[in-house]
Amino acid sequence: MRRGRPGKRAAILAAAGRVFGRDGYARAGIDAIAAEAGVSTRTIYHHFDGKDDLFSAVVTASTAQVADTLTELIAAHLNDPAAPPHRALVALAHDWIAAQAEFADHFAMVRQINIEATHVPAAALHTWHETGPARVMAALTNRLAAMARQGTLRVFDAERAASHYLLLTVAAIDAASYHGAVPLPAAETTAIITTGVTAFLDGYRPRAQDTA
Amino acid sequence: MRRGRPGKRAAILAAAGRVFGRDGYARAGIDAIAAEAGVSTRTIYHHFDGKDDLFSAVVTASTAQVADTLTELIAAHLNDPAAPPHRALVALAHDWIAAQAEFADHFAMVRQINIEATHVPAAALHTWHETGPARVMAALTNRLAAMARQGTLRVFDAERAASHYLLLTVAAIDAASYHGAVPLPAAETTAIITTGVTAFLDGYRPRAQDTA
DNA sequence: CCCAATCTGCCACGACCGTTGTACTTTAGC
DNA sequence: GCTAAAGTACAACGGTCGTGGCAGATTGGG
Numbered sequence: 001m002r003r004g005r006p007g008k009r010a011a012i013l014a015a016a017g018r019v020f021g022r023d024g025y026a027r028a029g030i031d032a033i034a035a036e037a038g039v040s041t042r043t044i045y046h047h048f049d050g051k052d053d054l055f056s057a058v059v060t061a062s063t064a065q066v067a068d069t070l071t072e073l074i075a076a077h078l079n080d081p082a083a084p085p086h087r088a089l090v091a092l093a094h095d096w097i098a099a100q101a102e103f104a105d106h107f108a109m110v111r112q113i114n115i116e117a118t119h120v121p122a123a124a125l126h127t128w129h130e131t132g133p134a135r136v137m138a139a140l141t142n143r144l145a146a147m148a149r150q151g152t153l154r155v156f157d158a159e160r161a162a163s164h165y166l167l168l169t170v171a172a173i174d175a176a177s178y179h180g181a182v183p184l185p186a187a188e189t190t191a192i193i194t195t196g197v198t199a200f201l202d203g204y205r206p207r208a209q210d211t212a
Numbered sequence: 213m214r215r216g217r218p219g220k221r222a223a224i225l226a227a228a229g230r231v232f233g234r235d236g237y238a239r240a241g242i243d244a245i246a247a248e249a250g251v252s253t254r255t256i257y258h259h260f261d262g263k264d265d266l267f268s269a270v271v272t273a274s275t276a277q278v279a280d281t282l283t284e285l286i287a288a289h290l291n292d293p294a295a296p297p298h299r300a301l302v303a304l305a306h307d308w309i310a311a312q313a314e315f316a317d318h319f320a321m322v323r324q325i326n327i328e329a330t331h332v333p334a335a336a337l338h339t340w341h342e343t344g345p346a347r348v349m350a351a352l353t354n355r356l357a358a359m360a361r362q363g364t365l366r367v368f369d370a371e372r373a374a375s376h377y378l379l380l381t382v383a384a385i386d387a388a389s390y391h392g393a394v395p396l397p398a399a400e401t402t403a404i405i406t407t408g409v410t411a412f413l414d415g416y417r418p419r420a421q422d423t424a
Numbered sequence: 425c426c427c428a429a430t431c432t433g434c435c436a437c438g439a440c441c442g443t444t445g446t447a448c449t450t451t452a453g454c
Numbered sequence: 455g456c457t458a459a460a461g462t463a464c465a466a467c468g469g470t471c472g473t474g475g476c477a478g479a480t481t482g483g484g
Contacts, residue, residue, distance in 0.1 A: 027331075114391065152418070163384060164408070178326060195369065201416055204365045
């Protein structure tokens with residue numbers, strides 16, 4: 001049974017997400033989280049065993065929420081495996097980026113986890129990966145494989161194709177915007193996504209008639 | 213004029229690079245760096261103004277070294293713009309990954325900078341970007357443009373093409389290996405690179421004759 | 425309304441760590 | 455070999471912060 005009042009607990013989780021996302025684990029202070037939540041520091045220790053426990057509770061909660069959101073986006077945009085791929089893949093990337101902005105705090109925490117992967121217990125890292133990224137990747141892989149079966153895509157390994165798609169769109173945006181730290185003009189965002197999807201579909205090898 | 217003896221200064225820089233890379237900025241202690249360098253903590257404050265100053269000195273030094281290494285790799289592997297691209301791009305990616313392993317501490321520090329981009333003075337971030345990534349990207353962009361002029365590649369925007377190449381190879385490896393935290397079997401490394409280069413060249417759109 | 429759980433404010437302990445002062449020893453160059 | 459710069463060992467200050475204790479206020483269910 002969880003300790004304390006659920007309302008307070010939810011407020012603490014939300015506030016901790018904001019503070020951890022903004023300041024990072026090390027910089028984030030229990031006092032700051034308590035103030036943000038409108039709660040006394042003592043109450044935080046009523047609900048959680050300490051800073052580590054609070055952090056992992058926040059991450060597991062937001063991980064599930066984000067994974068749900070992203071899998072829904074995938075299902076919505078790639079529901080028709082016979083549809084022309086360019087338009088759907090561009091639209092999906094746009095919404096994906098929007099989700100990253102909406103859950104910016106979550107992704108900031110995840111980046112910290114990845115950076116400190118060496119200092120994080122391997123078991124926690126593994127369970128996080130299973131409930132989050134692996135779930136989303138499986139959904140995306142599944143849809144790309146369906147598109148391949150329809151002849152919409154030419155895919156040898158659907159999982160690698162999913163990786164490549166995300167790298168050329170989402171990761172490209174992340175790199176250009178310093179993971180959201182530097183805001184990107186909407187036009188540039190669109191340009192990165194469309195050129196990324198074009199590269200994903202067509203590649204950079206000269207066409208046969210070009211070499212003439 | 214730099215303070216202190218150059219030998220000690222070099223030892224401090226090297227040790228600080230190792231400790232910062234291994235433990236991260238926050239976790240890294242001046243005492244640990246001093247011990248690693250075989251130097252008293254007081255000597256560190258003789259050479260540098262403090263932890264921040266030491267960190268930025270380490271980063272600027274290794275940034276120049278890494279940028280040199282990578283631009284040399286680019287020049288060596290893409291020296292012939294008329295050569296078949298697949299082989300050269302795969303070989304370059306392999307050596308690039310090897311360089312990332314060799315300078316693992318540097319890249320660990322860079323990742324920290326990127327994560328904490330919000331908390332780093334914008335001027336320092338900008339000069340770092342100019343002397344490091346921007347230099348390397350310019351070199352790679354230049355070579356891809358040359359290949360495009362030779363008809364080896366079909367490129368609209370050489371800089372985006374350079375990004376896409378790195379995303380599909382280097383970034384793919386980084387993501388799979390948690391930035392080097394989880395060692396990757398050599399076979400998997402090769403598979404990621406070759407499939408990445410194949411995607412870069414050929415994309416995923418069905419060939420005309422496939423749709424028959 | 426009452427009681428038990430919960431929450432609050434405040435204080436304090438203890439650990440960690442960056443930084444500095446000081447007195448002493450070592451090193452390098454003239 | 456002398457001298458000034460550089461390095462060392464050690465202790466201490468100061469700040470931050472996680473954590474817990476405690477007494478009293480508050481809250482919500484029976």
